[in-house]
Amino acid sequence: MTGALNVIEAGPEHAEQVVDVIHRSFGARQILDPPSTAMDETVESVAEVLGSAGGLLVERRGQPMGALLFDESRQGLLGLRRVSVDPELQARGVASAMVGVAEDTAEERGKDGIWLHVREELPETVQFWTRRSYLPVGREGPLIAFAKTLWLSREVPTPDLMKDLARRVERLLHRGDLLVLSGDLGAGKTTFTQGLGDAMGVRGPITSPTFVLAREHPSLVDGPSLVHVDAYRLGSPDEIDDIDLDAVAQNAVTVVEWGDGMAEQLNDSWLWVRIEVRGPRPIDPLGTPHEGDLDDVQGEDIDPRVVTIKPRGVRWAGVPLRSTVLADSSD
Missing domain, CATH: 3.40.630.30 (Gcn5-related N-acetyltransferase (GNAT))
Known part of the structure; x- marks a missing residue:
């Protein structure tokens, strides 16, 4: 036929x-x-x-x-x-x-x-x-x-809106949750994490942990801490075990930048967040892209980002992801 x-x-x-x-x-x-x-x-x-x-x-x-x-x-x-x-x-x-x-x-x-x-x-x-x-x-x-x-994808044109998106995601988070962030250098992964930290009420400032691999930001409001990990310089998934996250991950929200293929072993459920730049990526004066670029550029230098969020694992089955993240999105 x-x-x-x-x-x-x-x-x-x-x-x-x-x-x-x-x-x-x-x-x-x-x-x-x-x-x-x-x-x-x-x-x-x-x-x-x-x-x-x-x-x-x-x-x-x-x-x-x-x-x-x-x-x-x-x-x-x-x-x-x-x-x-x-x-x-x-x-x-x-x-x-x-x-x-x-x-x-x-x-x-x-x-x-x-x-x-x-x-x-x-x-x-x-x-x-x-x-x-x-x-x-x-x-x-x-x-x-x-x-x-269901997963979702939306355009995020400014750093403030990137942080607002993260604040909406934060409404769904519990102790022990894992977020795996991916995207090019300068795409805005740290900006997204800053929005999470603001909503969670953790001690800042939140900056890229590139040179220390991981930072724990304790809660100031009796909530979970935020563990911010950068897996960019890790050579294999086994190396993430060396960071010894098990001691804090159960009582924290863990965010792993550059975590694809690295961080999934930390939990049987996670949120996968992909940030893509639509247009030329901003470059710093030395010609080296860096994770703070989304915050540092202004006006016409900002290129829209497209953020895709996909749930993985039983923890996220039945969670109102779309209705929470997209609610009142015009505000």
Whole structure:
């Protein structure tokens, strides 16, 4: 079969096609105990869901190939139900296409993430969702609850707005959290960290720790301290162990600049923050880029930054990242 997949937003008028795909998909599965209730779906029950929460239908040349139903019952999250692919049309990218559109739909609806249930007796299905960065966050009988927090990217044109972005991120942070910062020299990683420190109420000043590798900034407000690490001069991930962060990391928020491939071993969950410069990077009078550049330049010398924040690990599953960071972004 040739031709592109067409993923459409399904409405009540598509209920007959959707329920047919659901029945064919779930009917071909192994016998489960207790059995799935998907076979109880009717055109009427599916039409009701499609008329309220909505869903997706995948077609190729007019032939229905896959479908799913949305669930709006959890605040800030978009649920996926009855994820179905015609058993005779497997391994054609149908499920992956639906997931991609579902994630776009969640973003368009202002959701922070996605959740769904997967039967533990279906290891291939579990593996499918795991490969797409969905994480198990709970269990309800034979059902494994999976969740994924959506990442975000936004333009940050000035140092003040970079610090404001960091202050918004700080609202989500707890003791023991890890942030891995990446970006070119002079992109603004230290500026971002300064915004975090301001919001956390730690002792300053916060400057690039390049020559000391790590600095601990104790809290002035009975909160967690901020541990600021620069991994730029480390030759391998093993060298980060020499800094001996274990003694303080559990009771601190740890920020590691140049931490890609280095700092992830410190925690099983982290926030990955990538700062990209759109335009020529500012250079100091000696011709050497340095991390303070975003603070030092003014006016037309400032090039917009694009900051991308991606959650990694169970700690960030279900966290309202987008709604917190992007709330009142015009202020």
